[in-house]
Amino acid sequence: MAVVFDRLFVFLSLFAVVYFLEAIGGSYMVSAVQSIERQFQIPSKLSGFISSASDISYIPTVVFISYFGGKGNRAKWIGAGCVLIALAHIMTATPNFIFPVKAPDLNLTQIEQQLNPSSNLLAENVTIQELFEFQPLKDRIPAKIREFVLQKFSGHSITERALEDVKLKYTNHTSNSPYTVDDELINEAMYHFDEMLKGNEDENDPKKVVTILKQFVENRTKDHKNDLKTIRRAAIAHFAFCGKLVNDLRNTVDQLKCNRDGGNFGPLLIIFCALLGLGIGRTMPWSLGIPLIDDNVKRKSMPVYFAGISFIRILGPITGFLIGSFCNKLYFTAPAPPPAGLTPSDPTWIGAWWLGFLMIGIANIVPSLALFFFPTGNKNSNKLTDSEVSTTKKRQSLKLFDRHIDENRNNNPSEDKTASDKFKTFAMSYKDVVKSKVYMGSVIGRVMDVLAFKGYMFFLPKFLENHFGLPQYKVQQYMAMFGVFGFACGTLCGGLITRKFKLNGRNAALFVFIISVANTAVFFSKSFLGCHSVVNGIGRDGV
Structure with missing residues (x-):
């Protein structure tokens, strides 16, 4: 007897894997930037610009890909985007091999x-x-x-x-x-x-x-x-x-x-181009995957699936920081041993940053290709009602194409738009969205949030290392335990409060505003808090 697979379950499993790996890559980049700076002698202002490359490519492409990708086979689009993410991660690691840097050899x-x-x-x-x-x-x-x-x-x-x-x-x-x-x-x-x-x-x-x-x-x-x-x-x-x-x-x-040779143009160019590709690839899993799940899952089951996605969004960064901690314990010349007297606690230690990118990229290839070649199945299954589909067919059905597009095609079978007409339709749709005050308010709030949070998170490991003398691998462990754990608690508490008090759109927006003000006040208060660091402890203890 042939084994009958639940196509929705298989797709969701593959999507969960690639989305999990994509979430890992985002936090791992934060843990790798210090070692990249040291190996190729890159100043912080340049590393900050390079890190924004993925956002530079993400912002202009996500609008077009979410619109045009939603009109095609979304599984294939998601698979293509994840393949691009995998290749971008592997490409990010290549400067370590293309531009090898000799390990510092101190004459002791x-x-x-x-x-x-x-x-x-x-x-x-x-x-x-x-x-x-x-x-x-x-x-x-x-x-x-x-x-x-x-x-x-x-x-x-x-x-x-x-x-x-x-x-x-x-x-x-x-x-x-x-x-x-x-x-x-x-x-x-x-x-x-x-x-x-x-x-x-x-x-x-x-x-x-x-x-x-x-x-x-x-x-x-x-x-x-x-x-x-x-x-x-x-x-x-x-x-x-x-x-x-x-x-x-x-x-x-x-x-x-x-x-040491200070030339770093080649590594900078490769990493920048890789992150540009990473930004384009990142547009597809979220913007196309969530609507696809929404089209194939019953409305009453949606909270369970979104809870699973939220769990992946939390578990991914935690895993990314833990992988960063592991790689930062290894010297960048691994498997060759580090120079004598050099340990991971040394401020000049260069971790094996490239290893994590290779691990994430290689692990992402197989599930991404599986999504890209995911069988389309019967495209006409979108037209069938529940009463017309047998139990087995229900189990095997998966709507990879947007059901709203199929409905429009059924209502207008003779409609065959040119590329110019499609772009005009896209412009009109986008114009309608931009006119929404709620949407624009949410966008502005999100932009301000990222503006404050992005740079803070990116350079937080460097600050903790320099101010408190912590080795990089311990910094990553602390960020995994406390930083992401706090995000997880906030997500859980926010969901429980919204559900308990049954907040509608306006009340939910007010709730977000109150929490954001409190969050800003707490962050601002840190400016007035004194603490004993390794640096100011020297004068206090009289060393």
Whole structure:
């Protein structure tokens, strides 16, 4: 017995997959922009312009495609648009292969030599003066303190005024800083230095403080790789440390940037063209898919289907940010390993942004082609009434063509419009829509909403990384958990409120206005909120 498929169910399944992948691609672009900027040395003003390429192509084409595509086989149009989306995603990833960028190779030999203690420093009879010459200790213990401690051990006296001048340089020192090594040992040594300089400890018995400093030196032999990562993090932080190791590494990084080729026209052009194609492809799933579902689903079942679509709209961005988090944990040269000492927490880390675009594009090809070649079936099934169609035919029926067009053709069988007549009809239809005050008000409100929200969301990961020192992969996780989760809660609450209070069009518009004003007020209030970031915490903690 032949298996009978529900054509509507098959179509909806394919549509859900391609719509889900399209939603993933939108949020994934936000997670990839930082790595693209770093790999091809693109300034933010250019990356912001490039990101708008999909909107530049979307706006003028969506009107025409929704009108003319609705008059044809909508499944084929949707499939063609999704194929274009898949190719655009793959094309976006190609600059990584067409214009390969060599991974930054820092010469850290000199830094490593200064981090490795000599055998003399590990000897039992090592003196505190020899320990003070070890560069990591030299960077952490201020010169004045080293001078006063050596004077104390030599039997010289120090004035109270001189001690007051250096007191704040170490008593407010922070601990557990991501930019310094062995804070606990340094703070413990500083405490003993302070007690010794005040006369509370015997300066003739330096054994205790020497033991602490020797432990610091021994740890450098064990934690060599972690020390290198810490110093690298401090060298490329958005603030300055006064230390020879950090400054030497900072000079090495600056020299590497100067030697890199700054040409980025080729990658920019390819990504811009790919996003133009992406914008055209994005017009079809939403503008043609929703009317097609409306034509084939019973009115009482529509809320269930729209709830499913809303769920996909929420789940898609969450998945996109999670994929971005995964790809940002990998270095852009993957599967090759990153340079020594470089981790995803490093501000110069370049994630494997291209991998996500390839994954989304390749995954989108098969369901998109399935939609493009989706069988039309019996086009005359649109004309049949429910009483004239058997149960099996009902299960197999799917109206891929707009039922209103079929009705017009039945009423005017001799009508055969030319291309010019079709454009005139389109212009008249669009003119009627534009005359609607409700429609124009909704459009203006939506434009203002996107104007405020688009740039904010696009550059939010960069702001969070620079202001709070968060690695990109964690930023994507937070945006998936909190940003999109908030959108999901808002969608759910809005639907429940609308249903509970049975808001009509005018009341619903008033409800949107009130919520929008409250939303704007909350966002504006963030300008007056202070917070402790990594940057302003440096001065507060006295690092």
